[in-house]
Amino acid sequence: KSNKIINRIDALYNLANYYETTGAYKKAFAHLKEGSLLKDSFSQQNNLTTINNLSELYEADKKQNEINTLQKEKKLNKAYLDQKIFLNRIYGLGLITMGLIITLSFLYYRNRQKIQRQAGEIQKQKIVELEKDQQLIVANSMLKGQEEERERIAKDLHDGLGSLLSGAKLSFSKIKEMLKLPVHEKMIYENSLSILDKTMVEMRKIAHNIMPEELLKFGISEALKDFCTTIEKSSGIDMQYSFYGENREISNTVSLNIFRIIQELVNNAIKHANASNILVQLAMAQNTINITIEDNGIGYNIDNPSDIKGKGLENIRHRVSHLGGHYDITSDEGKGTSVNIIFGI
Numbered sequence: 001k002s003n004k005i006i007n008r009i010d011a012l013y014n015l016a017n018y019y020e021t022t023g024a025y026k027k028a029f030a031h032l033k034e035g036s037l038l039k040d041s042f043s044q045q046n047n048l049t050t051i052n053n054l055s056e057l058y059e060a061d062k063k064q065n066e067i068n069t070l071q072k073e074k075k076l077n078k079a080y081l082d083q084k085i086f087l088n089r090i091y092g093l094g095l096i097t098m099g100l101i102i103t104l105s106f107l108y109y110r111n112r113q114k115i116q117r118q119a120g121e122i123q124k125q126k127i128v129e130l131e132k133d134q135q136l137i138v139a140n141s142m143l144k145g146q147e148e149e150r151e152r153i154a155k156d157l158h159d160g161l162g163s164l165l166s167g168a169k170l171s172f173s174k175i176k177e178m179l180k181l182p183v184h185e186k187m188i189y190e191n192s193l194s195i196l197d198k199t200m201v202e203m204r205k206i207a208h209n210i211m212p213e214e215l216l217k218f219g220i221s222e223a224l225k226d227f228c229t230t231i232e233k234s235s236g237i238d239m240q241y242s243f244y245g246e247n248r249e250i251s252n253t254v255s256l257n258i259f260r261i262i263q264e265l266v267n268n269a270i271k272h273a274n275a276s277n278i279l280v281q282l283a284m285a286q287n288t289i290n291i292t293i294e295d296n297g298i299g300y301n302i303d304n305p306s307d308i309k310g311k312g313l314e315n316i317r318h319r320v321s322h323l324g325g326h327y328d329i330t331s332d333e334g335k336g337t338s339v340n341i342i343f344g345i
Contacts, residue, residue: 005042009035220255221247221282224262228280235270238277245284250345257319258282258291264316265293265339273297273337284345291341299331 012035019028215223221243232239262280269275275297283290313329320327325343 005038009039009042012038215255215259216252219247220250220258223255223259224280224282227259227263227266231266231270231278237270237275239266240277240279242279242281243283244281246286248284248345250289254289254323254345257323258289261316261319261341262291262293268313269293269295269297269337273299275336288342288344291339293339294336296336299333299335299337301333302329302331 012031016028016032016035019025019031214226225241225243228239228241231237262282266278266280269278273295275295277296279292279294281290281292283292316327320341320343323343325341327339327341329337329339331337
């Protein structure tokens, strides 16, 4: 389009020149004026187009600069956000690490305290066990010493005093044959001889209680049966003895401790409980021995230490511990007492 306008302008100028040479000045002026106006119009339009083009280029460049600026800002913001996220992750990781360190330190400290506490408790328990073992050793030594002393005394009574009393009775018998005594003196003699016989019987009872021969000869069951029979005859108390299971052979130490335990419990029932009926049971299983003593006496308070000490239960406890067993006592005041003992063999 601009080329057509330029060609028209050139044509108008050429016509103006032509008319000027021919002397047609009026037409030459008219074509010159039209060409000039068209040229001015074209120049203004061309300038406006140039301005518009420059304006568009400026706006485009401005927008591009704005876009570039925004992109730079976006990149900067992204870099800032990335850095912030990275730093936050570092801080978070640091906090988590610190939290783990604190938690692990706390758990380690608490576990260490627990281990120290357990070690202290174990140490205390060992000390208690050592003390118990020491007490048991002392108690066993005392029991062993007591039994050895009883055995010695029983032997001295039987062999020493028994022989002397037998000799004295024999001498008394010979005196009776040698002398003819008046009736009054004869009665005194007979009374003295009776006292001597009773003394010998009592001495045998004491020796038997200290170290029963039946225990060593026939075993624990027969010794207990004889013991209960003797108590019933001498005291009038109804004694009931029962044996259950297989009469197994056990060591003299175990037999003697069983006999002493039952002897002590029966004596307690007679001396302290005023019992009129006493039940003694011995049961032997394959691996255990069970002892039961029951009476219908006045009972006592098992929570009262003085009652326990006064009734010789401490000595029984030592013997049961010596046998590696345990015992249970049930007693109500006015309702009697029941003792159950069990230990392994």
